[in-house]
């Protein structure tokens with residue numbers, strides 16, 4: 001990362017906001033595809049013969065390569081060595097390729113014996129070839145979208161450092177949530193009257209390609225900025241490169257460890273939950289499949305507005321440590337409603353709105369807190385490690401949710417609704433653990449003086 005002293009293209013307001021639009025759109029397309037299958041769980045059960053465990057295993061496959069092949073660590077290293085343009089373009093390509101395989105797994109061409117079908121049918125025969133192909137695709141997609149996410153965070157820092165950075169990050173997250181919203185609400189309709197699962201996926205792949213084109217536009221701006229910086233002899237380079245030795249230092253920092261634990265616990269009770277939430281709406285609250293996504297869509301709608309608002313509040317007033325505790329408390333409150341309260345439509349709305357507040361409070365407070373705990377020279381490594389630890393939860397919890405759902409509904413009568421109580425109890429547990437960690441983070445903050453409760457913008 002560099003510090004410019006002379007005027008450059010990043011000093012032009014319109015240029016940097018334009019760059020933000022291009023990369024935010026890219027993230028919108030990525031988050032859209034991430035959740036494109038979430039409202040289709042029922043169709044996957046009926047048409048593809050996927051059990052709930054299979055669906056959960058598919059959802060968890062998103063993180064398998066990120067966790068077992070340490071892809072986010074390699075992504076961090078590649079980003080430092082090869083730069084933003086190469087890393088972004090390459091991993092968006094990986095994302096598109098993975099998404100395409102995921103789409104292909106749902107097509108009649110594949111399922112009627114297309115390329116790879118026989119091979120995937122020749123082992124682990126309890127699992128459908130469509131599941132295996134979709135998992136390969138989704139795992140590659142997960143690598144691409146996560147590294148693209150890290151790259152985009154870097155891009156925002158590059159263009160907005162010392163300027164409207166928290167607002168820019170909040171707006172980028174809001175756009176990404178917009179992608180989730182479109183997935184939840186539009187995906188079931190895109191299957192059409194004849195419920196063809198591959199249709200929304202095809203649309204998702206096309207949207208990702210448009211996202212790549214938007215990233216090419218960013219690349220042109222980035223090239224111009226780099227040329228200006230290279231020509232500016234007053235610029236000194238700093239050292240925020242990914243270093244393996246940094247990882248060991250990070251693990252000695254109690255603040256970092258607590259943020260990483262909070263991240264994995266909190267997000268494990270959000271993203272894996274959203275994978276099952278549309279089906280929960282059908283099974284527990286009796287919504288029609290097509291409309292279940294609209295209730296879940298309340299979650300991203302709320303966060304799109306609230307995340308930048310709370311981000312701006314914490315920029316000015318602080319209180320991030322306290323707000324992370326409040327967000328974890330609301331998370332528990334919401335999941336308790338889903339798990340244990342009667343199946344009343346009003347409860348579903350209330351729980352989703354409360355979850356929206358939790359999902360705005362914690363991300364808006366947590367991500368800008370990392371630079372207060374970790375020196376800037378190790379920020380790149382810190383974000384990559386946090387994402388990596390978070391991915392362990394994003395891998396395990398969907399699998400656990402699906403498994404518990406199947407186990408707790410054994411011997412269910414034909415046509416009866418699935419009981420989500422045990423699965424949702426897991427989510428309540430995550431929320432309680434997140435609250436405990438948030439409490440300790442606040443205690444450690446007071447002791448070490450990180451200043452998490454202080455405003456982000458220093459006067």
Ligand SMILES: NCCCC[C@H](NC(=O)[C@@H](N)CCCCN)C(=O)O
Pocket residue numbers: 030031034145146149153169173176267271363367387390
């Ligand atoms: N500038 C920080 C951005 C982090 C946003 C955060 N995303 C993640 O944590 C991803 N690693 C996981 C996304 C999984 C769904 N695509 C967020 O709050 O979205």
